[in-house]
Amino acid sequence: MPKPRLNVLIVGAGLGGLSAAIAIRLAGHEVLVLEQASTLSEVGAGIQIPPNSARFLISWGLREAMDRVSVLPETIRLRSYRDGSILNEQPLVPLTEEVYGGPYWHCHRADFHKVLVEKCYAIGGLTIEVRINSMVTEIDFEAPSVTLSTGRTIGADLIVGSDGLKSKCREQFLGRSDPPHLTGDLAYRLLVKAEEMRKHKDLEEFVSKPAINTWMGPQAHAVCYLLKGGGYYNMVLICPDNMPGGVNVMPADPAEVLQLFKSWDPRLKKMISLVSSVSKWRLQNSTEMASWTHPSGKFTLLGDACHATLPYLAQGAAIAVEDGGVLGGLLGKLEDRSQLPGLLRVYEGLRKNRTTKIVVGSTNMRDILHMEDGEEQRRRDAVLLADDIKPGFPNKWRDPVFRNFLFSYDGAREVEIAWERFRERSGSGAVGTFRAML
Template sequence: MAVVGGGIGGLAAALALSRAGHDVRVFEQARAVSEVGAGIQLAPNATRVLRDLGVLAEIERVAVRPEVFEFRRWDDGRLLSSTPLGAAIEQTYGAPYLHVHRADLVRVLAGAFPAERVAVGRRCVGAVRRPDGAEVRFADGSGTAADVVVGADGIHSAVRASLFGARAARFTGYVAYRGLVPAQRVAGLGLGRRSTVDLGPGAHLVHYFVAAGRLLNVVCVLEESSWTREAWTDPGDPAELRAAFTGWHPTVRGVVEALDHPLKWALFDREPLPEWGAGAVTLVGDACHPMLPYAAQGAGQAVEDAAALAACLTGASAADVPAALARYAELRLPRTTRVQGMSRDNGTRFHLPDGPDQLARDEVMAAAFGLSPDIDWLYGHPVPASSSGGREGARRG
């Protein structure tokens, strides 16, 4: 099996498939398997899968267990909603809620997968179906045959484009200033081990600790009418960022002022795909369901994909592969489409201007301490079952 892409989704898929008895190779276009410096949140729906893959203990060594998830108002810092995490959420869902540096997560996943099965510097330009499987094609003109090809190559996926045609991603009108701040620089702000979202007119800010508490991950989301630059990330202007948060609560301004070298990211997405593959070719993660970050589920849904894919392919013969991959998409597509919608809706809710709609939102939040039905549906999702030990159904390639 060939997995195109060595990020979180690709490595999770490779590890899940390998643990299920398949012979897997990963092809990554970069010269090394790595990740940009940013934090992510791993809810129990993801950490249960990571535990089953045998990597959760190692991730916990470099992660942070937040005690609470909270929303606060932009100008006075008033608490709008608070959800216990820590031991409470682990008791409810059987797995922890974690904050982790992306690079740390990629490092753990890569360390659990045989290094000799990862080929770097291999830029995929597409995948084609064959009578006996599929073939990955690379920019240097070479190709690799496999009985299954998994496109985990992100929102710009060449595998997806080869299946369904090339279409530009949509700029959402949001930009994010992101960065990491040494914990000692914000020690006087009393932030604690929390995941905090400060909501304001046309903007919101998220912050939480990662890297075993050594770094504060900061994401400041603003609205921008257009994005004309080719790069998705630019060096952000700290003065511009600070000006955008003038008048916000002193704690928010303190966090923003500590962010000396932010990167400015354009947030893009795509409409949900009606299908995820054809024949022996399929997709995972951002290649098929890019997520806006407003539900903190981008990595989590990619990890769920990995478990579901391995479960559907367990025991599949060569003739069974197309049907198994169709079943995988059938299982996953409704859920990921709903999560994409939740994320988009949160973008609107988070940025409401002061007024009746914002007051109504805040009243709903104040009355909804604890886990909402949507969150219960999201975090309580069961891990797909697969036969991880037996090799009878294992397939090569």
Template sequence: MEDAHQKLDVIIVGAGLAGLAAAISCGLAKHNITVLEAARQLTEIGAGLQITPNASRLFKAWGIETEVAALAAEPSLLAVHRYSDGKILAQEDAFDQNIRRKYDAPFIDMHRVDLQKILYKRAIELGVDVRLNHRILKVDDASGSKPRVVLESGQSLECDVVVGADGLWSKCRESMLGKADAPLPTGDLAYRIVLEIDKITDPELRSRISNPEVHFWIGPQAHAVGYSLRGGTMYNIVLLCPDDLPPGLSRLNGSVGEMQDLFTNWDPILTRFLRQVDSVDKWKLMHRAEVPSWTNIQKNFVLIGDSCHPMLPYLAQGANSSIEDGAVLGRLLSYVRSKAQIPWAIELYESLRKSRSEMIVRETFHQRDAFHMPDGDSQIERDTLFLSQLGKEVDAKFPSRWTCPEVQPWLYGYDAIKEADNAAILSLSKRC
């Protein structure tokens, strides 16, 4: 990796978490990186994020570990409660210590905007050219040896590699498929809430916020999750329930009263938090069908993040897997010594990332099924399994994949840089 290599001109479409992760990783590989972002200002909409060790370990490698820690909250406990009375079904104490011991990286909770700003700053430090208010029309990859990004302004930009990181409503995806391809509803929606501790007078709620923990409440066709942000000065709540938004609407100002009514008979701690809310938005949760390939035939145009594998938020892996994508792609491009090697790197990226990401997508639906069971025989069987492991180190396939001994190591133990290095070295040795 220290040998001289030919610098590539890489255009990344989108300055969300996936695009900025790719920009940092490609920037560290010493390529020329341009990021095109449609927004006039870099303020990503959103609330809390749960950053798991598969992504957080990258922050140290990228030189942003200290900045992230200053704005994060690291939960010391993770608990799952029955919705109606708050009964604890599962609980892991010393969660922060256990995660660090097992994965040598933390589980942290952050505001999405905070993480985006840190990634943006690091990308700029690495010489990445981020251009705001640059909305693309299409990617043209059939006119010559190099792909071109065509902007709505009429300008076109040619490069060696185009990275489509433009999210759920991706123009890059449409260009690659050659057709319109609208996201599909999952049948669920999310109410997203952020509360500030300074505006809350209830001492028990304030204590919950200032001592970071993760709490899930699971019930029929719905569940809720709450956790602290910004060192225990903010609280993020997400309510997941059946989608009642009209067709064609993906986001709507919600009714606080309607939201509170939906969760009236839930754990009093949760409903007390919900009584602190003065405004709320409803977000339709969308997904996409798997596509045969994330790359074009020429292997110089590739999709990452939500443009190719959007995820339900039930394992908090949408952001984490997008960051993984960017890390793997940039690391593989660090091995490219000439433009003739671009297809090799892109093919290797897809082989490393596609199967894992699509497996995570499927696992999120399984988690929804486990958390949204209606009251009845299956729910009783699930809760019996939960309670059989309470107070023990879990040793069975578990309804909560957050602490499942089969799923958690596979999710959290992934090391994107090591995976890319091992695959590149093995592949190059076979080519010699």
């Protein structure tokens, strides 16, 4: 019997929505992505792509394209804020390829986004259409259909809401307003030309070999790494939110950043003094949802729309890519349209615990990264320096249990196992029985 071919409508062409579009199209369904913006692009500078996300991208045939735009950091270093001395480090090469089956990439967000957009248009057979200037304002979950700001209504077999932190889809699904809440932190995002850094001998080590360098200090931390074939140094500096009410992104003055980080490693300050422009972003978050999937079985959510996270484990986009991969994998199994509601429940069942654990883990990282000077911080530093690795180790990328949890996630295998269970339990189309068991 031929497999059913669904019309899938994805709201939002961010990293999560495009990943889902690729995976769902590769699974044999037609995809329309609606994006509110007038151009397809990503804002911000660098992004880390850990192996749990890289493996999905590779499975979609994107190894070469991602290698071309990425840098491979050799190690993750945790440093003390005052003098930048190294407290602990976790080598990434060859570990991530050998143990986790994929690289740990860094790249510019715009390059990553472009790779995904190009893949959408490169898949043969039916195309994925990505339609810009298409803001979704309303959803009919039963039809299902979306209405755009122009008043036009578009129907589909399945609607996937991947419209980010300020998700209209989430609010429509919840039936109430659900604005993101403040986290008390903001991120300064800075880019420095690596050639400017190479003029300073004491900065040479940061641009000679790619690495992720993280300075930890009171109420703040800095994460820095190379981008663009080593041509740029990306800096993300997190500190307490000082932005005026109602503003979420604004330009900033490097002098303001220098003032906030005045007692930090002189080399970090030197890097800050080399930037020409800085922006600051308020870090917001949302509350965990009870469910992502509408009882109609024709709508679900993914990415920041349902599990936004602080970026302290560098996993937000990675888990959005995983969502897309798992959803696509499950939709590739579909034998009959009646299975769709059950499969959406399976999708949520596979994804929700993991994403919640990562969101909570990211929030907890703040306590480790932002310790005030004192007894607890001295204890943390002593444990890191002793490098006595065991579960609970403060360098989460070196804690073997937590690192395995983050990096070894095998979504494709999870799909296979869940599908077998789904078929066993649902028997001849008894999808409702399966839903009751989840």
